[in-house]
Structures are given as C-alpha cells and as structure tokens.
Amino acid sequence: MTEFLQQLVNGITWGSVYALIALGYTMVYGILRLINFAHGDVYMLGAFFGFYIARLTGAANDPNPLRAAGVLLLSMLGCGIVGFVIERFAYKPVRKSSRLAALITAIGVSLLLENGGMLLFGADPKFFPQIIPSANVPLGMGVSISNQQIIILAVSVALMLGLRFVVLKTRVGKAMRAVSYSHTAAALMGISVDRIITFTFVLGSMLAAAAGVLVALQNPKIEPYMGIMPGLKAFVAAVLGGIGNIPGAVLGGLVMGIAEVMVVGYLSPTWRDAIAFVLLIVILLVRPQGLLGQPPAEKV
Amino acid sequence: MRSRFAFRPAHALVVLLACALAGCGGGGGGSSKDELVIGEYGSMTGGDADFGQSTKRGVDLAMDDLVAQKQGKVGGLPVRVVAEDDQGKPEEAATAVQKLINQDRVIAVIGEVASSRSLAGGPICQTAGVPMISPSSTNPRVTEIGNYIFRMCFIDPFQGTVMAKFAAQNKHLKRVAILKDVKNDYSVGLTQFFTDAFTKMGGQIVALQAYSAGDQDFRAQLTAIKAKNPEAIYVPGYYGDVGLIARQARELGLAQPILGGDGWESDQLITIGGKALEGSFYSNHFAADNPDPKLQEFLGKHKKKYGMEPNAIVGLAYDAANVLFLSLDKLSQQDPPAFKALGSSQAGGADRKAALDKLRAIIAGTSNYPGVTGIITLDDHRNATKSAVVLEIKDGKKVYNTTINP
Numbered sequence: 001m002t003e004f005l006q007q008l009v010n011g012i013t014w015g016s017v018y019a020l021i022a023l024g025y026t027m028v029y030g031i032l033r034l035i036n037f038a039h040g041d042v043y044m045l046g047a048f049f050g051f052y053i054a055r056l057t058g059a060a061n062d063p064n065p066l067r068a069a070g071v072l073l074l075s076m077l078g079c080g081i082v083g084f085v086i087e088r089f090a091y092k093p094v095r096k097s098s099r100l101a102a103l104i105t106a107i108g109v110s111l112l113l114e115n116g117g118m119l120l121f122g123a124d125p126k127f128f129p130q131i132i133p134s135a136n137v138p139l140g141m142g143v144s145i146s147n148q149q150i151i152i153l154a155v156s157v158a159l160m161l162g163l164r165f166v167v168l169k170t171r172v173g174k175a176m177r178a179v180s181y182s183h184t185a186a187a188l189m190g191i192s193v194d195r196i197i198t199f200t201f202v203l204g205s206m207l208a209a210a211a212g213v214l215v216a217l218q219n220p221k222i223e224p225y226m227g228i229m230p231g232l233k234a235f236v237a238a239v240l241g242g243i244g245n246i247p248g249a250v251l252g253g254l255v256m257g258i259a260e261v262m263v264v265g266y267l268s269p270t271w272r273d274a275i276a277f278v279l280l281i282v283i284l285l286v287r288p289q290g291l292l293g294q295p296p297a298e299k300v
Numbered sequence: 301m302r303s304r305f306a307f308r309p310a311h312a313l314v315v316l317l318a319c320a321l322a323g324c325g326g327g328g329g330g331s332s333k334d335e336l337v338i339g340e341y342g343s344m345t346g347g348d349a350d351f352g353q354s355t356k357r358g359v360d361l362a363m364d365d366l367v368a369q370k371q372g373k374v375g376g377l378p379v380r381v382v383a384e385d386d387q388g389k390p391e392e393a394a395t396a397v398q399k400l401i402n403q404d405r406v407i408a409v410i411g412e413v414a415s416s417r418s419l420a421g422g423p424i425c426q427t428a429g430v431p432m433i434s435p436s437s438t439n440p441r442v443t444e445i446g447n448y449i450f451r452m453c454f455i456d457p458f459q460g461t462v463m464a465k466f467a468a469q470n471k472h473l474k475r476v477a478i479l480k481d482v483k484n485d486y487s488v489g490l491t492q493f494f495t496d497a498f499t500k501m502g503g504q505i506v507a508l509q510a511y512s513a514g515d516q517d518f519r520a521q522l523t524a525i526k527a528k529n530p531e532a533i534y535v536p537g538y539y540g541d542v543g544l545i546a547r548q549a550r551e552l553g554l555a556q557p558i559l560g561g562d563g564w565e566s567d568q569l570i571t572i573g574g575k576a577l578e579g580s581f582y583s584n585h586f587a588a589d590n591p592d593p594k595l596q597e598f599l600g601k602h603k604k605k606y607g608m609e610p611n612a613i614v615g616l617a618y619d620a621a622n623v624l625f626l627s628l629d630k631l632s633q634q635d636p637p638a639f640k641a642l643g644s645s646q647a648g649g650a651d652r653k654a655a656l657d658k659l660r661a662i663i664a665g666t667s668n669y670p671g672v673t674g675i676i677t678l679d680d681h682r683n684a685t686k687s688a689v690v691l692e693i694k695d696g697k698k699v700y701n702t703t704i705n706p
Contacts, residue, residue, distance in 0.1 A: 002527070003523055003524065003526075003527040006523045007520055007523055010517075010519040010520055010523060014517050014519075118345065123344070123345030123349045124349050124350065124568070125347060125349075125540055125568070125572075127568070127571045127572050130574075136551060136553060144551075144552060144553050146551040148551075215516070219516040219517065219544055219548075220544070220547070220572065221516070221544055221572055223347065226516075229514075230516075261517075261519070261520040262520075264511075264520035264521060265520035265521070265523060265524050266524075268510070269482065269509070269510045269511050269512065269515075269520075269521060270482055270510065270512065272512065272515070273512075
C-alpha cells in the first residue's frame with residue numbers, strides 16, 4: 001500500500017509537469033488550430049535561461065526562495081520574448097497559407113531551436129544549480145515527497161488557476177475565446193486578431209518556460225534535446241484531455257504522468273514511452289474529442 | 301527563359317557526381333603525400349559527450365608526445381589523426397567508421413568507449429580488415445566480432461565479479477538491488493555478470509529494475525526498490541543517469557550506498573550527483589592517487605594542457621594510441637615494404653591488405669606494455685588482462701579504496 005501511494009505521489013508530480021507543457025499546446029491549438037511543435041523546445045530554452053540567470057544573479061551560490069522566484073520569472077519573461085519572435089517571424093508569414101505549411105514551419109522552428117541550442121549551449125549536458133535545496137517531507141504511512149515536488153505542484157496549480165482566470169474573467173481572455181470561435185467574426189467585432197494570437201503565443205511560451213525551470217530544479221541534467229520527448233508526451237496529454245480545452249490539458253497531463261509511473265513501477269520501464277502512445281490510440285478510437293472535449297458541432 | 305534555368309541544377313548535379321566518382325576511383329583523391337592516417341570515432345556530442353571528448357584528449361596527448369619525441373613521425377612517416385563524431389548513436393558510429401575507412405583510408409581505428417557503439421563500428425573494421433582498438437569498451441562481445449578488434453581495458457565478466465567480490469567480501473553485503481539501463485549492452489552485461497558472481501558468493505538480488513538511457517524520472521523504479529529494503533543498489537549505468545538516480549534515491553529516503561562500474565568515470569558525475577553520491581563505490585581502470593611515476597607524469601601532462609585531472613577514459617585512449625604507434629614502429633623495422641604500403645596512397649589493394657594483416661598480428665602480440673592504466677598484455681581473445689581498482693566517493697572526491705586482481 002505504501003509503495004502504491006508513493007507511486008501515486010510520483011505520478012501526480014510528474015504529471016503536473018506534462019500538464020504545464022500541455023497547457024501551451026492546447027491554448028495555441030484552441031486559437032489557431034496549429035500544433036506548435038516547437039513548444040517542447042521552448043520548454044528546453046526555459047530550463048537553459050533559468051540556468052544562466054541563476055548563475056548570473058548568484059542564485060546558484062546563495063539559494064533563497066526570493067531569488068528562485070526571480071529566476072523563474074525572468075526565465076518566463078525571456079521565453080515570452082522568444083515566443084513573440086517565433087510567432088512574428090515564423091508563423092505570422094504563413095498564417096494565410098495552408099495548415100500544412102504552418103505545421104511544417106513548426107517542425108522547422110523546432111529543429112532550429114534544438115540545433116541552435118546545441119550550437120549555443122554546447123552538447124554537454126549542463127547541471128542546473130540547486131536554487132532551492134532539496135529536503136524530504138514525510139506524508140505519513142512511509143510516503144514521502146520532496147519539497148521541490150511540492151513546489152512543482154503548487155506552481156503548476158497556481159499557473160493553471162491564473163490561466164483560467166485570464167481566459168474566463170478578463171477582456172483579453174474574452175477576446176481569446178472570440179478569436180478561437182472565428183477569426184473573421186472576431187475581427188468584425190473590433191478585436192485585433194493579430195494581437196490576440198501574439199498574446200497567446202507569449203503566454204504559452206511563458207508556461208513552457210515555467211515547466212522547464214521547475215523540471216530542471218528536480219532533475220538537474222539539462223541538454224538541448226531535452227524538450228523532444230516531454231514535448232511529444234505533453235502533446236499526447238493535450239489530445240487526451242481534449243485539445244483546445246484548458247482543464248482537459250491538466251487532466252490529460254495528470255493521467256499521463258500517473259499511467260507512466262505505474263507502468264514503470266509495476267510492469268516494465270521499457271513501456272514507459274509506449275504507454276503514452278497506447279493511451280493516445282485508445283482515446284482516439286473511443287473518444288476522439290478527448291476526455292473533456294466537446295464533440296465538434298456539424299456546421300451547416 | 302524558364303527551361304534554360306531548369307537545366308542548371310541538373311548540370312551541376314552531373315558535374316558533382318562525376319567529380320565524386322572520379323575522386324573515389326582515384327584512390328584517396330590522388331594525394332601523393334605518404335602518411336599514416338589513423339581514425340578515431342567517439343561521442344563528441346550527445347548525452348555522454350564526455351566519453352568522446354576524453355578519448356580525444358588521450359589521443360591528442362599521445363600525439364603531442366610523438367611530436368615532441370619524433371617530430372610526429374613513426375618509421376619516418378608523419379602520423380595524422382582523423383576524428384569523427386558519432387553523436388553517441390550506434391547508427392552514426394557505423395557511418396563514422398565507414399567514412400574513416402572508405403574516404404580517409406585509415407590504417408587503424410581507435411574507438412569507441414560505449415560498447416553499443418563499438419559493436420556497431422567493429423564489424424565494419426573487421427570486414428574491411430582494418431585493426432580497431434577500443435580503449436574502453438568492456439562488453440565481451442566487442443572483441444568477439446573478430447580478429448581485427450582489440451581493447452585496452454578489462455572486460456565486464458571481470459568487472460562485474462570485482463564489484464560482486466567487493467560487495468560480498470569487503471562489505472559483507474547479502475541483499476543487493478540492481479537498476480540497469482536496458483538500452484545499453486554494457487549495463488545489461490554487467491548486471492548479468494554481477495548477478496552470477498554475487499549469488500555464487502551467497503548473496504541475493506532482491507530487486508531488478510530497469511530504465512532507458514536519457515530518462516529523467518527514476519522515482520517509480522526507486523520506489524519499487526525501496527519496498528524490498530536492500531543493503532546496497534548496483535547501478536551499472538553511465539554517469540549522466542547515475543547522478544540523477546542518486547539524487548532521486550536520496551529524496552525518496554533511500555540511504556544505502558550505490559555501487560557502479562567504469563561508466564561512472566567522468567568529471568561530471570559528482571557535479572550532477574552532488575552530495576547524493578557520498579559513500580558510493582565504483583570499479584575503475586586506475587586511481588589518480590596511485591603513486592606510479594608513469595601515471596603521475598601523464599597526470600601532470602594532462603593537467604598542464606587541459607587544466608584538470610584526467611579520468612580513466614583519457615588514460616585508456618592514451619595507452620591505445622601509444623600501443624598503436626609502438627606496433628607501427630615495430631612493423632617499420634620488421635617489414636619495411638609492408639610498412640611502406642601502409643603509408644603510401646598509391647599502394648594496391650592486395651599489398652595494403654597484407655600489410656594491414658601484419659599490423660594486426662603485431663598488435664595482437666602486445667605483451668607487458670607499461671601503460672598509464674597498468675601493464676597491458678593482450679590475451680588470445682584480444683582483451684587486456686589487468687587488475688581493477690575500486691574507488692569511493694568521499695567529500696566530493698574519488699578516493700582509492702582497494703585493488704582487485706583477476
């Protein structure tokens with residue numbers, strides 16, 4: 001029982017990382033119907049920005065929560081700018097072309113970031129500094145969680161709630177929902193579609209950066225290709241929960257995290273990557289709109 | 301207009317193709333300079349980039365010695381090393397070796413560190429009849445590829461036994477858990493040999509868990525191991541994963557010592573693992589605090605050139621390059637025409653093949669070579685027989701603990 005509960009805790013913390021990355025996918029898809037394959041690489045950039053910021057600001061040598069929060073926010077800011085640049089120079093020029101063109105552009109941007117990262121940061125894996133020293137927190141019944149895992153969970157939940165607030169309660173969120181419904185109609189209502197799309201990209205990239213820093217805090221080995229697999233898995237998580245649906249992305253991420261950990265713990269670790277795609281196939285067969293997704297209404 | 305332009309790329313392609321064909325047919329691009337070209341392949345980039353970069357440093361140091369002592373020449377011919385990056389991928393390793401043999405026409409190949417990649421590159425050397433010396437691949441299957449494949453290190457059955465002996469006899473452990481990397485021939489082999497030896501000595505493997513290289517999260521496996529309450533955990537993986545495993549083990553409340561093999565040998569091990577690795581042990585090829593003058597001289601040279609302590613991989617690569625230079629030197633004395641055929645860019649296929657075979661025979665006869673990683677004698681299976689050391693990680697440093705003989 002202890003073992004099972006511990007695995008559940010492991011699964012939830014791992015899943016919250018997927019959930020954070022999946023949020024960015026789902027937001028961009030919801031608004032643009034574009035699968036932003038470069039999203040996992042922005043997550044990688046977030047970890048590297050955090051790495052360099054921590055070294056420059058001295059947070060690496062003198063860890064305290066305030067500095068750690070500063071590293072997180074600056075890294076999010078940095079990735080927000082990267083998101084803006086990617087949107088402006090890669091996606092905007094092809095926005096009027098076919099959806100395939102946009103998809104291929106996304107793959108191109110992804111390759112550019114991976115190999116550019118290799119050139120810039122070097123191929124050697126880097127060691128992310130301990131900006132918050134790890135400590136064990138017993139939960140009772142022999143189950144324990146590290147303080148870093150608690151931080152990951154707390155920050156993830158806070159960011160998800162914040163995002164939900166922005167989308168549902170603010171003017172810009174209202175505009176986002178309008179754009180996701182119809183670009184033309186939204187434009188006719190006086191919404192600047194371009195600005196909303198840019199805003200969505202910036203927001204999504206910031207979430208990815210947060211995930212990057214949080215994961216690097218826990219698993220400090222970072223390298224330029226680290227975003228590929230989590231990016232793919234988070235995409236599956238977004239589809240699982242219903243792509244375009246924000247609570248769905250969170251649910252999908254958690255389901256994926258728990259499924260992976262359980263498969264590794266009780267079956268075979270070689271199935272770790274397979275389980276994600278098995279889940280994807282099952283969900284596409286049984287409930288193609290995803291767990292929380294609405295079935296697409298037939299437009300006449 | 302349009303049709304005229306359409307022809308141009310096609311023309312260019314034909315010209316290019318013709319050049320490429322002519323280049324191949326001309327035998328090494330028609331260069332008339334006589335030299336000895338030695339190939340080296342390794343993971344200069346990728347997840348275990350430190351392995352390839354360390355190997356390169358070892359070969360470069362051996363070249364520096366050659367330049368200082370003999371103006372960079374063996375038997376009167378200049379030596380040139382061509383290094384190829386395989387990105388840490390077996391399929392790229394095969395491509396790299398193909399290129400070294402077909403394009404650069406190397407007379408011998410040094411590489412790889414990882415057994416999976418030596419197993420990918422080795423068969424190509426064997427088929428082409430080009431001797432390959434792996435400095436530090438310890439999986440037994442590497443030299444079983446054929447009679448052109450050699451190594452400068454001990455093999456895993458011995459390394460696995462060393463750690464089993466250490467656990468059972470020096471530390472008096474009875475219950476050990478294993479966490480292996482299933483994607484890695486080296487790790488799978490060591491797990492097998494450790495298990496065999498340890499159970500023979502009366503020990504018990506209480507849990508066998510696995511991961512795939514590059515995983516970030518090992519908590520699920522470690523939780524399962526914790527439930528079995530072992531006295532130690534054997535993790536025969538590579539340094540990058542081991543560092544993370546150690547940290548996550550400590551976070552889950554596993555305080556047991558972690559044991560490992562020479563895949564831990566990297567300066568990054570302790571950077572990644574930090575305090576989590578304190579009190580852990582691993583088997584290795586040499587200990588830097590060994591007072592042997594030859595070793596200390598080598599350590600000094602490395603420190604002077606690169607500003608840091610070398611790891612065992614650098615030492616093994618240094619020995620591999622020196623054994624190769626020595627064998628070439630012997631060939632130049634014993635059989636000058638064959639040696640000339642090796643260095644000549646114009647030599648015919650049959651002459652070259654016979655000369656490569658003579659070089660192979662001389663390498664195979666290496667005996668009592670005093671290397672920096674110990675006295676090297678190649679046995680009938682082209683493996684070096686040497687003793688292993690066990691290092692302990694203490695206060696963030698690798699400290700010599702004991703030597704275990706074959």
